[in-house]
Amino acid sequence: MSVLTSEAVVLRTWPIREADLIVSFFTRDYGRMKGVAKSALKSRKRFGGALEPMTVARAWFVEKPRQELVRLDQLEILRSPLAAPVDHARMAVLSFFAELLDEALPEHDPQETVFRLLVSVLEQTTAVQPDIVQPQSAGPQSGPWMALTYFSLWMTRLMGLLPDIAHCTACGEALKAGETSFNSLGDGLFCAVHRNGNASALSADSWQLAQRMLRAPVSAFAGESWPRRRGMDLRRFTLQSLERHLERRLRTAEALGRLGG
Ligand SMILES: [Zn+2]
Numbered sequence: 001m002s003v004l005t006s007e008a009v010v011l012r013t014w015p016i017r018e019a020d021l022i023v024s025f026f027t028r029d030y031g032r033m034k035g036v037a038k039s040a041l042k043s044r045k046r047f048g049g050a051l052e053p054m055t056v057a058r059a060w061f062v063e064k065p066r067q068e069l070v071r072l073d074q075l076e077i078l079r080s081p082l083a084a085p086v087d088h089a090r091m092a093v094l095s096f097f098a099e100l101l102d103e104a105l106p107e108h109d110p111q112e113t114v115f116r117l118l119v120s121v122l123e124q125t126t127a128v129q130p131d132i133v134q135p136q137s138a139g140p141q142s143g144p145w146m147a148l149t150y151f152s153l154w155m156t157r158l159m160g161l162l163p164d165i166a167h168c169t170a171c172g173e174a175l176k177a178g179e180t181s182f183n184s185l186g187d188g189l190f191c192a193v194h195r196n197g198n199a200s201a202l203s204a205d206s207w208q209l210a211q212r213m214l215r216a217p218v219s220a221f222a223g224e225s226w227p228r229r230r231g232m233d234l235r236r237f238t239l240q241s242l243e244r245h246l247e248r249r250l251r252t253a254e255a256l257g258r259l260g261g
Contacts, residue, residue, distance in 0.1 A: 001062050003073065004191055006030055008059040009118055010075070011102045013037075013051050023051065023072050024102050025059060028115045032105040035061050035072035050075035052082055053098040056119060068107075078124065089228070092259055093125055093144040096252040097151060103246050104159060117154050120218045121147040145261065149231040150218045152238040161241040163188035165210055169193035175203035182237045184244070189237075206234035228260055235261065 006027035021040040026032045040047050050057045056079040062071040081094055097118065105111060106135045125147040156162045163169050169188030179192045181199035189202060202210075208233055213221070239253055 001064060003060050003062055004030065004114060005060045007055055007078070007115075008033075008075075009101075009115075009122070010051055010052060010053055010055045010057065011098045013040075015041075021051065022069070023032060025072070026101055026105060026111075026115065026118070027059060028112065029110060030168055031109040031111055032101070032107050033061065033084070034068065034107065035070040037072045046074045048075070048077060049082065050077045052080065054081045054094040054122060055079070056122060067080070071247050072207055073164075081122075081125075089261070090125060090144045092252065092255050092261065093148045096148065096250065096256055097121070097125075097251045099250050100155060100242065103248070103250070104155065111158075114155070114158055117151065117158070117218075121151045124150075124222055124224055136205050145228050145230065146221050146224065146226040147218065148256070148261065149209075150213050150221065152235055152242070153213050156238045156241050157214065159242070159245060161187050161245055165189050165214075175207070177207055180204075180207050182240065182245050184240050187241055187244075200233065200236065200238060202233050206231050206237075210234055232261070 006029040008025045008027040010201070011024040011026055011032070013023045016022055016036070019039045019041040022034060022035045023037050024032065026036050032194070033151070037047060037051070040051060041095070049055070055075070055077055057075040057077050059072065060074040062073065064071065101114070105114065125144050131256070165175070167174055168191035169186065170190055171194055173191050175189060175191055180189050180202045182189055182202055183196050183199040189207075190196070190199065192258045243249055243253070
Protein backbone atom coordinates (compact mmCIF):
# COMPACT_ATOMS: atom_id res chain seq x y z
CA MET A 1 0.00 0.00 0.00
CA SER A 2 1.46 3.32 -1.00
CA VAL A 3 0.70 6.70 0.44
CA LEU A 4 -1.15 8.91 -2.02
CA THR A 5 -1.13 12.68 -1.88
CA SER A 6 -3.33 15.31 -3.46
CA GLU A 7 -4.59 18.80 -2.96
CA ALA A 8 -7.99 18.44 -1.27
CA VAL A 9 -10.89 20.30 0.30
CA VAL A 10 -12.45 19.01 3.52
CA LEU A 11 -16.23 18.65 3.18
CA ARG A 12 -17.54 17.08 6.37
CA THR A 13 -16.44 15.13 9.42
CA TRP A 14 -18.26 12.98 11.92
CA PRO A 15 -17.03 11.04 14.94
CA ILE A 16 -16.57 7.29 15.18
CA ARG A 17 -15.12 5.69 18.24
CA GLU A 18 -13.19 7.72 20.73
CA ALA A 19 -11.08 10.47 19.16
CA ASP A 20 -11.40 9.08 15.58
CA LEU A 21 -13.21 10.93 12.82
CA ILE A 22 -14.58 9.99 9.43
CA VAL A 23 -13.70 12.70 6.94
CA SER A 24 -15.38 13.28 3.60
CA PHE A 25 -12.87 15.14 1.46
CA PHE A 26 -12.69 16.14 -2.19
CA THR A 27 -9.30 15.59 -3.81
CA ARG A 28 -8.16 17.18 -7.04
CA ASP A 29 -6.60 13.97 -8.36
CA TYR A 30 -8.87 11.18 -7.09
CA GLY A 31 -12.27 12.78 -6.58
CA ARG A 32 -14.27 12.62 -3.39
CA MET A 33 -13.04 10.18 -0.76
CA LYS A 34 -14.06 9.09 2.70
CA GLY A 35 -11.37 8.26 5.17
CA VAL A 36 -10.70 7.52 8.80
CA ALA A 37 -8.57 10.07 10.62
CA LYS A 38 -7.26 8.10 13.57
CA SER A 39 -7.00 10.03 16.81
CA ALA A 40 -7.91 13.17 14.90
CA LEU A 41 -9.33 14.79 17.98
CA LYS A 42 -6.04 14.29 19.81
CA SER A 43 -3.39 14.71 17.13
CA ARG A 44 -2.94 18.39 16.45
CA LYS A 45 0.35 17.61 14.73
CA ARG A 46 -1.21 15.64 11.88
CA PHE A 47 -4.45 17.57 11.47
CA GLY A 48 -4.20 20.86 13.30
CA GLY A 49 -7.18 23.02 12.36
CA ALA A 50 -7.39 21.42 8.91
CA LEU A 51 -10.58 19.46 9.59
CA GLU A 52 -12.71 22.58 9.44
CA PRO A 53 -15.04 22.17 6.41
CA MET A 54 -13.85 24.05 3.30
CA THR A 55 -10.22 24.00 4.34
CA VAL A 56 -7.98 23.64 1.29
CA ALA A 57 -5.17 21.29 2.26
CA ARG A 58 -2.53 18.90 1.02
CA ALA A 59 -3.77 15.44 2.02
CA TRP A 60 -1.80 12.22 2.51
CA PHE A 61 -3.84 9.01 2.58
CA VAL A 62 -3.66 5.27 1.97
CA GLU A 63 -6.17 3.26 -0.05
CA LYS A 64 -6.79 -0.22 1.24
CA PRO A 65 -7.87 -3.08 -1.02
CA ARG A 66 -11.59 -3.88 -0.89
CA GLN A 67 -12.25 -1.18 1.67
CA GLU A 68 -14.47 1.79 1.11
CA LEU A 69 -12.67 4.00 3.62
CA VAL A 70 -9.13 5.22 3.06
CA ARG A 71 -6.77 5.91 5.93
CA LEU A 72 -6.27 9.66 6.14
CA ASP A 73 -2.80 10.21 7.58
CA GLN A 74 -2.22 13.94 7.42
CA LEU A 75 -3.61 17.27 6.26
CA GLU A 76 -1.49 20.37 5.80
CA ILE A 77 -3.47 23.61 5.50
CA LEU A 78 -3.06 25.60 2.28
CA ARG A 79 -6.00 27.96 2.87
CA SER A 80 -8.27 28.00 5.89
CA PRO A 81 -11.79 29.46 5.93
CA LEU A 82 -10.97 30.64 9.45
CA ALA A 83 -8.19 32.90 8.16
CA ALA A 84 -10.81 35.59 7.50
CA PRO A 85 -13.21 36.84 10.16
CA VAL A 86 -16.27 34.67 10.59
CA ASP A 87 -19.70 36.05 9.82
CA HIS A 88 -23.04 34.27 9.48
CA ALA A 89 -23.50 34.80 5.76
CA ARG A 90 -20.04 33.54 4.87
CA MET A 91 -20.29 30.48 7.11
CA ALA A 92 -23.73 29.66 5.67
CA VAL A 93 -22.37 29.90 2.13
CA LEU A 94 -19.37 27.69 2.95
CA SER A 95 -21.68 25.13 4.58
CA PHE A 96 -23.79 25.11 1.42
CA PHE A 97 -20.74 24.41 -0.77
CA ALA A 98 -19.80 21.52 1.52
CA GLU A 99 -23.25 19.95 1.61
CA LEU A 100 -23.83 20.26 -2.13
CA LEU A 101 -20.48 18.69 -2.99
CA ASP A 102 -20.87 15.95 -0.41
CA GLU A 103 -24.26 15.06 -1.94
CA ALA A 104 -23.46 15.57 -5.61
CA LEU A 105 -19.98 14.14 -6.13
CA PRO A 106 -19.59 10.40 -6.67
CA GLU A 107 -16.76 8.82 -4.69
CA HIS A 108 -13.42 7.95 -6.33
CA ASP A 109 -14.30 9.89 -9.48
CA PRO A 110 -11.92 12.76 -10.31
CA GLN A 111 -13.77 15.99 -11.10
CA GLU A 112 -10.97 18.37 -11.95
CA THR A 113 -13.27 21.10 -13.32
CA VAL A 114 -15.42 21.08 -10.20
CA PHE A 115 -12.29 21.20 -8.07
CA ARG A 116 -10.94 24.24 -9.91
CA LEU A 117 -14.34 25.93 -9.64
CA LEU A 118 -14.41 25.30 -5.90
CA VAL A 119 -10.91 26.64 -5.26
CA SER A 120 -11.61 29.77 -7.29
CA VAL A 121 -14.87 30.56 -5.48
CA LEU A 122 -13.26 29.86 -2.10
CA GLU A 123 -10.69 32.54 -2.88
CA GLN A 124 -13.56 34.98 -3.31
CA THR A 125 -15.52 33.72 -0.32
CA THR A 126 -12.61 34.02 2.06
CA ALA A 127 -11.64 37.47 0.84
CA VAL A 128 -11.57 39.99 3.64
CA GLN A 129 -14.87 41.78 4.02
CA PRO A 130 -15.14 45.54 3.33
CA ASP A 131 -16.23 46.68 6.77
CA ILE A 132 -13.13 45.40 8.52
CA VAL A 133 -10.35 46.47 6.16
CA GLN A 134 -8.78 49.89 5.92
CA PRO A 135 -10.83 52.31 3.81
CA GLN A 136 -8.07 52.89 1.27
CA SER A 137 -8.05 49.23 0.19
CA ALA A 138 -11.81 48.80 0.21
CA GLY A 139 -13.17 49.09 -3.29
CA PRO A 140 -16.53 47.55 -4.04
CA GLN A 141 -16.54 44.07 -2.51
CA SER A 142 -18.59 41.18 -3.76
CA GLY A 143 -18.65 39.09 -0.59
CA PRO A 144 -20.18 35.63 -0.31
CA TRP A 145 -23.37 36.22 -2.35
CA MET A 146 -21.50 36.61 -5.62
CA ALA A 147 -19.46 33.46 -4.93
CA LEU A 148 -22.64 31.57 -4.01
CA THR A 149 -24.38 32.67 -7.21
CA TYR A 150 -21.38 31.78 -9.38
CA PHE A 151 -20.82 28.39 -7.73
CA SER A 152 -24.51 27.39 -7.88
CA LEU A 153 -24.79 28.34 -11.55
CA TRP A 154 -21.63 26.48 -12.52
CA MET A 155 -22.50 23.37 -10.48
CA THR A 156 -25.82 23.28 -12.34
CA ARG A 157 -23.92 23.49 -15.63
CA LEU A 158 -21.26 20.92 -14.68
CA MET A 159 -23.89 18.46 -13.46
CA GLY A 160 -25.54 18.68 -16.88
CA LEU A 161 -28.68 20.41 -15.60
CA LEU A 162 -28.36 23.65 -17.51
CA PRO A 163 -29.47 23.63 -21.15
CA ASP A 164 -28.56 26.62 -23.34
CA ILE A 165 -29.94 29.57 -21.39
CA ALA A 166 -30.02 31.89 -24.40
CA HIS A 167 -32.90 29.87 -25.88
CA CYS A 168 -36.24 28.50 -24.71
CA THR A 169 -35.95 24.86 -23.63
CA ALA A 170 -39.37 24.07 -25.12
CA CYS A 171 -39.25 25.74 -28.55
CA GLY A 172 -35.64 26.82 -29.10
CA GLU A 173 -36.56 30.44 -29.80
CA ALA A 174 -34.07 33.08 -28.61
CA LEU A 175 -35.09 34.34 -25.18
CA LYS A 176 -35.59 38.04 -24.45
CA ALA A 177 -34.44 39.81 -21.31
CA GLY A 178 -37.34 40.30 -18.92
CA GLU A 179 -39.54 37.63 -20.57
CA THR A 180 -37.67 34.63 -19.25
CA SER A 181 -39.02 32.16 -16.71
CA PHE A 182 -38.20 28.92 -14.92
CA ASN A 183 -40.34 26.38 -13.12
CA SER A 184 -39.96 23.60 -10.62
CA LEU A 185 -40.74 20.81 -13.09
CA GLY A 186 -38.06 21.05 -15.76
CA ASP A 187 -34.50 22.17 -16.43
CA GLY A 188 -33.70 25.30 -18.36
CA LEU A 189 -35.48 28.56 -19.13
CA PHE A 190 -38.67 29.24 -21.02
CA CYS A 191 -40.03 31.98 -23.30
CA ALA A 192 -43.25 33.93 -22.67
CA VAL A 193 -45.26 31.43 -24.79
CA HIS A 194 -43.98 28.40 -22.89
CA ARG A 195 -44.16 29.92 -19.45
CA ASN A 196 -46.21 27.45 -17.42
CA GLY A 197 -48.66 28.00 -14.59
CA ASN A 198 -46.28 27.79 -11.64
CA ALA A 199 -43.40 29.62 -13.32
CA SER A 200 -41.16 32.21 -11.65
CA ALA A 201 -39.68 35.10 -13.58
CA LEU A 202 -35.93 35.44 -14.04
CA SER A 203 -35.11 39.15 -14.07
CA ALA A 204 -33.32 40.73 -17.02
CA ASP A 205 -30.33 41.52 -14.80
CA SER A 206 -30.03 37.93 -13.53
CA TRP A 207 -30.41 36.43 -17.01
CA GLN A 208 -27.67 38.67 -18.40
CA LEU A 209 -25.55 38.02 -15.32
CA ALA A 210 -25.88 34.25 -15.81
CA GLN A 211 -24.70 34.54 -19.41
CA ARG A 212 -21.69 36.60 -18.33
CA MET A 213 -20.89 34.19 -15.49
CA LEU A 214 -20.81 31.24 -17.89
CA ARG A 215 -18.17 33.04 -19.97
CA ALA A 216 -15.89 34.61 -17.35
CA PRO A 217 -13.91 33.47 -14.31
CA VAL A 218 -15.28 34.26 -10.85
CA SER A 219 -12.51 36.79 -10.28
CA ALA A 220 -14.01 38.95 -13.06
CA PHE A 221 -16.96 39.71 -10.72
CA ALA A 222 -14.94 40.46 -7.62
CA GLY A 223 -14.96 44.22 -8.08
CA GLU A 224 -18.74 44.47 -8.48
CA SER A 225 -21.10 45.56 -5.76
CA TRP A 226 -23.13 42.60 -4.49
CA PRO A 227 -25.96 43.37 -2.16
CA ARG A 228 -27.57 40.20 -0.88
CA ARG A 229 -30.59 40.51 -3.14
CA ARG A 230 -28.60 40.61 -6.37
CA GLY A 231 -29.06 37.40 -8.34
CA MET A 232 -31.45 35.97 -5.76
CA ASP A 233 -33.86 34.71 -8.46
CA LEU A 234 -30.94 33.15 -10.32
CA ARG A 235 -29.88 31.34 -7.13
CA ARG A 236 -33.45 30.10 -6.64
CA PHE A 237 -33.48 28.79 -10.24
CA THR A 238 -30.20 26.90 -9.84
CA LEU A 239 -31.15 25.55 -6.41
CA GLN A 240 -34.42 24.19 -7.81
CA SER A 241 -32.49 22.35 -10.54
CA LEU A 242 -29.91 20.98 -8.11
CA GLU A 243 -32.45 19.81 -5.55
CA ARG A 244 -34.66 18.24 -8.21
CA HIS A 245 -31.67 16.28 -9.49
CA LEU A 246 -30.49 15.24 -5.99
CA GLU A 247 -34.08 14.36 -5.06
CA ARG A 248 -33.76 16.03 -1.71
CA ARG A 249 -33.76 19.42 -0.06
CA LEU A 250 -30.41 20.82 1.02
CA ARG A 251 -30.44 21.65 4.71
CA THR A 252 -27.94 24.47 4.28
CA ALA A 253 -30.10 26.07 1.56
CA GLU A 254 -32.84 26.53 4.13
CA ALA A 255 -30.34 28.28 6.41
CA LEU A 256 -29.33 30.54 3.54
CA GLY A 257 -32.99 31.27 2.85
CA ARG A 258 -33.45 32.40 6.44
CA LEU A 259 -30.54 34.83 5.95
CA GLY A 260 -32.31 36.16 2.89
CA GLY A 261 -29.93 34.53 0.43
ZN1 LIG B 1 -40.66 28.69 -26.01
